[in-house]
Amino acid sequence: MEPVSPYAERVLDLVERIPPGRVMAYGDIADYLGEGGPRQVGRVMSTWGGGVPWWRVVHADGTPAPGHERRSLAHWHDEGTPLRGERVDMRLARWDGGSPSANFQESG
DNA sequence: GCAATGACTGGTA
DNA sequence: TTACCAGCCATTG
Numbered sequence A: 001m002e003p004v005s006p007y008a009e010r011v012l013d014l015v016e017r018i019p020p021g022r023v024m025a026y027g028d029i030a031d032y033l034g035e036g037g038p039r040q041v042g043r044v045m046s047t048w049g050g051g052v053p054w055w056r057v058v059h060a061d062g063t064p065a066p067g068h069e070r071r072s073l074a075h076w077h078d079e080g081t082p083l084r085g086e087r088v089d090m091r092l093a094r095w096d097g098g099s100p101s102a103n104f105q106e107s108g
Numbered sequence B: 001g002c003a004a005t006g007a008c009t010g011g012t013a
Numbered sequence C: 001t002t003a004c005c006a007g008c009c010a011t012t013g
Helices: A006-017 A026-033 A038-051 A069-079
Strands: none
Touching (some): A026 A038
């Protein structure tokens, strides 16, 4: 097991803070922390994501992590996450990172 | 230091 | 939805 970097701890901590029924994109996490980028977040998840609700972390288009598509669907379905077919409805499920009330964005 | 890789993202076709 | 391209940045060899 590789040593957990301080950056990884921030990522994992944030992922654990994501409320059920909500999700965050890799880029959102990186932007929220203000460090690294979506690739770094993905690396953290791939290495230490096994100890956090990784299914709440998805791509910017709502697609789940590779190799866990079916697994994510099961969790989302169990948490009541707004789905869009086999993908998450980011416009509804995207978490602001501190505003659990800002679930619905300006939509037409 | 350079080249390759990766659980990424946005735009275009 | 899928495919291709350019940008992004840390890790690895």
